[in-house]
Amino acid sequence: MLDQSSARPAFFSRSMRRHWRVLASVIVIGLLAAASYVGINTAQYSSTSTVFLEPLAGNPYSPATPSSRPEQLAALTTEAGLVYTDAVVDLATGIGTTLGFDLGSTIRDKVVTQVPSNSQVVQITYTENSPELAQAGSQALAEAYLQYRRERATRVVEAQSELSDQQLESISALLNQASEALNAAIAAGNAGEAEALDLEQQVILYANQLAQVRLDQTDAATTSIRPGDIISPAPLPPVRDGVHPLLIGAGILAMAVLLGIALTLIRERTDKRIHDRDDLSAAGVSPFLGAVSRGSGPADESARENYHRLTNSLHQFISLPDGALMVAGVSGMTPAWEVAAGIADTLAEAGAPVTLVLATAEAPHDLDSSAPGFTDLLSGRCQPTEARRIGVRVSENVTILGPGTQVERLESLVWDPSLETVFRDLCSTGLVLVVGPSVNTALGGVLARESAAILLVVEEDRSTLAEVLVARETLDQDRTTIVGGVLLTRERGKHRSSVNGSIFNLWGHKSDTPPHPEQTEAAAQHSSHT
Numbered sequence: 001m002l003d004q005s006s007a008r009p010a011f012f013s014r015s016m017r018r019h020w021r022v023l024a025s026v027i028v029i030g031l032l033a034a035a036s037y038v039g040i041n042t043a044q045y046s047s048t049s050t051v052f053l054e055p056l057a058g059n060p061y062s063p064a065t066p067s068s069r070p071e072q073l074a075a076l077t078t079e080a081g082l083v084y085t086d087a088v089v090d091l092a093t094g095i096g097t098t099l100g101f102d103l104g105s106t107i108r109d110k111v112v113t114q115v116p117s118n119s120q121v122v123q124i125t126y127t128e129n130s131p132e133l134a135q136a137g138s139q140a141l142a143e144a145y146l147q148y149r150r151e152r153a154t155r156v157v158e159a160q161s162e163l164s165d166q167q168l169e170s171i172s173a174l175l176n177q178a179s180e181a182l183n184a185a186i187a188a189g190n191a192g193e194a195e196a197l198d199l200e201q202q203v204i205l206y207a208n209q210l211a212q213v214r215l216d217q218t219d220a221a222t223t224s225i226r227p228g229d230i231i232s233p234a235p236l237p238p239v240r241d242g243v244h245p246l247l248i249g250a251g252i253l254a255m256a257v258l259l260g261i262a263l264t265l266i267r268e269r270t271d272k273r274i275h276d277r278d279d280l281s282a283a284g285v286s287p288f289l290g291a292v293s294r295g296s297g298p299a300d301e302s303a304r305e306n307y308h309r310l311t312n313s314l315h316q317f318i319s320l321p322d323g324a325l326m327v328a329g330v331s332g333m334t335p336a337w338e339v340a341a342g343i344a345d346t347l348a349e350a351g352a353p354v355t356l357v358l359a360t361a362e363a364p365h366d367l368d369s370s371a372p373g374f375t376d377l378l379s380g381r382c383q384p385t386e387a388r389r390i391g392v393r394v395s396e397n398v399t400i401l402g403p404g405t406q407v408e409r410l411e412s413l414v415w416d417p418s419l420e421t422v423f424r425d426l427c428s429t430g431l432v433l434v435v436g437p438s439v440n441t442a443l444g445g446v447l448a449r450e451s452a453a454i455l456l457v458v459e460e461d462r463s464t465l466a467e468v469l470v471a472r473e474t475l476d477q478d479r480t481t482i483v484g485g486v487l488l489t490r491e492r493g494k495h496r497s498s499v500n501g502s503i504f505n506l507w508g509h510k511s512d513t514p515p516h517p518e519q520t521e522a523a524a525q526h527s528s529h530t
Helices: 010-019 021-040 069-084 086-099 131-188 193-222 243-272 275-283 301-317 336-349 374-379 384-391 407-413 418-427 442-450 465-477 502-509 517-529
Strands: 045-053 109-116 122-128 228-232 288-293 325-329 354-356 398-401 429-436 454-460 482-489
Touching: 010 021, 010 243, 010 407, 021 243, 045 131, 045 325, 069 086, 069 109, 069 122, 069 131, 109 131, 122 131, 122 442, 122 482, 131 193, 131 228, 131 336, 131 418, 275 429, 275 482, 288 354, 301 336, 325 442, 336 354, 336 398, 336 429, 336 482, 374 407, 374 418, 384 398, 384 418, 407 442, 418 429, 418 442, 442 465, 454 465
Parallel strands: 288 482, 325 429, 325 454, 354 398, 354 429, 454 482
Antiparallel strands: 045 122, 045 228, 109 122
């Protein structure tokens, strides 16, 4: 089982290193969001003027308002609502223009009124993009509101006075008529007592009404039209409203960073792929023999250096086995043949004879499909002891034993006891590298058991932790020695593409050496036998 305590050492730093693009993307998005917020949120300044209201005839808060607090509060709230009316807004706009400020057509959207509890005042708050406009708007609205109350009261008082004058004229005429009728009846002496009493009562009634009208007229003439006072003029705002947009923008950016870190950690926690030697060691594959790049050729000095280091590691950690060394991946998509080709080419440079056995149909090659090979040795069409003779020598020190003519039967043929004889015959001439399929397959398992040891190839960013664990447990159960692990990296910016050609074309090496005469002869014999 995997030791969870060491499976992800330095978890945070590894997460940042592996998935920094996720963090960078979220930070860029957060930076754009913060910049947008700061750009669209301009500075706002608010100024508040306080108006003390006098009860005024013709207005919601008037001398006729009941003395109870609920009734007065309702009247004052109605008074505060008058600030939003077109009449007050138009007056405020004119006052602002007189002061040299253009309050614009949206003044109503920028004003807020409030009636503090247990008070007789209205607070008028105006918000603008500059302190001067905020002060001017609040002051203009306060003055316009008082002017509106005064004008409204004046109109009401004038209307009452005009009505009183009309009533006075009408009642006076009726009183004169009633008095003349009463006097005429008394002078004629023919009026009954009831008629005289009725005329006398009319005269008294009209006289009382006339007195009341004159009293109302006097009250209207003495009515105060003082609307109130601005007890607290609008001040110049010293600071902007709310939190500075830059602070909010910094908060957005900080949240983006935290979100990016969280996503990066989650991505690392859920990522079960093998990325580097630490992951490989954590999966129990040791020793780590090195990392080689996929698709690199001999012209790449860096790639050659990596294969030299890999070969040196093989000598350092193990003595090359007397039997076959299988080179296989942990999945069917892992091109283990690239690693085998690179090792063979490196050993050949040092003068060591190497035989490559293509025990998988996945490995690309240019060998004649009708020529005998590995499957023909296992099927009995060729003698197992002829393995060395039918191999194709592609260079002075490298021989390839192709898959043969019965590749489709490979999975059943590997169970033949002659497999051990084939490997023994090949090993008599030097190192044998068996290019096999994934060790997690039945074919790979059989080849691994018959090989002296196995070199496990793990592909960077593609092979998963589960695949490596299954491969290791399978090999442990079969008691197959793992000489070490190789990480097959891929060059950044390059994508996987199918490769046609021989196994040495894949590594970048193609020998012009013609096939060995013995192989040509064996091929001819095989064709005749077939």
